[in-house]
Amino acid sequence: MEVLYGLHPVEEAIRSGARALDHVSVARDRRDEKLDRLIELCRSAGIRVTHESRDTLTKLARTDMHQGVLAMVRERKFLAIEDLMAPEKDGHRFFLALDGVEDPHNLGALLRTAEGAGVDGVILPERRSAPITATVAKTSAGASEHVKVARVTNLVRSLEQLKQKNVWVLGLDERGTPDYTDFDFKTDCVLVLGREGAGLHDLVKKTCDHLLRIPMAGKVSSLNVSVAGAIVMYEAMRQRRESAAPPPAPMPPKKRKGLGS
CATH class of the missing domain: 3.30.1330.30 (Ribosomal protein L30/S12)
Structure with missing residues (x-):
């Protein structure tokens, strides 16, 4: 228990x-x-x-x-990568993978955002990752109880498995290109976030199909991982909602008044 x-x-x-x-x-x-x-x-x-x-x-x-x-x-039962891919779904899938996020408050905040942004599943490595504890659940305001979570022994191998299923692997890196707003998220993809302060591990970075960046206008070069993840997850949700929404009905033509009316 x-x-x-x-x-x-x-x-x-x-x-x-x-x-x-x-x-x-x-x-x-x-x-x-x-x-x-x-x-x-x-x-x-x-x-x-x-x-x-x-x-x-x-x-x-x-x-x-x-x-x-x-x-x-009861203790939480974690899923496998195959479990995340198994259910049929209309539209494209969007996953979140965390490469060494060890702060339980960051993990809780990310799970809360993932649930709110409609992420289809979260992938956590067994090592170099904060466990989903009561502190994580409290920080997530209970969202951790609704999110599908897969625990994997090797994150790189799991990302390769997703690539074989035609899922694009997108790392977030301050030196990456393009900007996150320039990427088309209307496809099957997984967003990979790195460690607090150190970012993505080299092998994970090499596995990514694209490295996206968040442009910074101030003097600091990066954001807290939970904030950065929230920004990109909601951009992905915005793009997907816009593509799924029906086109607006055409406005009826305005009646023009003639001279002297």
């Missing part, structure tokens, strides 16, 4: 149904509408609710950032 804490992570774990919950514990001294709704959600889902002291919840969560809500959940 794993510990999950925070109102939104626990609520989203129940809603997603991806993992079985043993029980949910809430602080005895917390009374508000949000907590009442969570307790009602637990009852509807047949999940046992216990009332504990805040000190007990803090000991179980190993932090006082639990907001008076904690759940015991």
Whole structure:
């Protein structure tokens, strides 16, 4: 069993149904509408609710950032690359791969953005990567419970597998070209983000079909990885939504008034 804490992570774990919950514990001294709704959600889902002291919840969560809500959940089962490609989908696929993101807050922020931007799956290496912990779930506001995540032993080999399936591999690099806004995301592709501060590993960079850059107008040369990832993911979503939207209906011609009317 794993510990999950925070109102939104626990609520989203129940809603997603991806993992079985043993029980949910809430602080005895917390009374508000949000907590009442969570307790009602637990009852509807047949999940046992216990009332504990805040000190007990803090000991179980190993932090006082639990907001008076904690759940015991089954360990997450990760997918394989084949699982991400298996479901049929109308339109093009868009994946996110992380090459050595080790800060749990960055990982949580990226998973939250990936879920919001409609990413079809996230690829994480088993080594040199932050695990999906309760801190990641809390930072993602529960989005980590909805995102499909594949854990792979060799990221380069997995990217090569995607290339064999006609998926373009796009690295984000401050020295890359073209700008991310100049790339056509209306195709099957995977966006690869590198380590905090150091960027992509050399072998991963060589595996990429294109290296995109975010133009910088200030004196710093790059952005935080979670911010940079969010910018590109939402540009990809914008392009895809525009291509999928029906063309606007033509405006009716205006009636012209003649002279003297």
